[in-house]
Amino acid sequence: MLKRFETLITAGAAYLLMAGIAVAGTPHAAAPGGIKNPAHEWNIVWEEILWDLWIVGGIFAIVAIWLLVKFRAKSPDQVGSAPPLNLDKALAWALVPAALFMADDFLLAAKGWSLWNLQRTVPANAMEVKVTGNQWYFEYDYGNGVTDTDLTVPVGRPVVLRMTSNDVIHSFGLTEYRVKEDIMPGRITHIWFYPDKPVETAVVCVEFCGNSHSQMTNAVKAVPQADFDAWMAKKLEKKKPAAAAQPAAPAAAEPAKTQTP
């Protein structure tokens, strides 16, 4: 009885220790600028899962081969004899591997949880862009009258996208930045990402939304701040003549009106 108790205590202690390490383990290393980049953090977790699978798979393979060799039949008519299994051994065989696997799951769950919180907390200095999903393109509104069908953002500043749809349900998938969020009519959803290096990638719609769903992709350009400023200035410049022409028309019509009577 005492021995059984010891087995249980050992298994329980191992379990709690592993779970404790798992919960205490926080993954993050801050990216340049003091911002934790969720994309980078997801990559770390993904690598850890791969290592996990390789190590656990490797241990299982080695043990399985060892068992096959050690307990192989020495002659064709050899009948094996199973070692007696008592309750202590049965409990140990069940609880110790369970504790190990659960600790592993807790570790990943804890990391996933903290990552999820990171991904749902928009940094205070994020640049906001409004996104509208249409069959079959995304439109970006920078809030200053500038709109585009490609997303251009400056490197080194988090970007928050406030998104809605004009027609059906789309989903905004930024593979490079490891984020994706549904876009729905009548609702505003959001995601944020951190462009930490100049790179041109693409957004893809990842929710089947009609005939041309597969072609629903636009460029996402992360450019140095100076290039972004130049691009924005050019866009604003292009808007100017149209904006200037509009008030000019009623102004010209106004005197004509007053002179007629």
Ligand SMILES: [Cu+2]
């Ligand atoms: Cu779509």
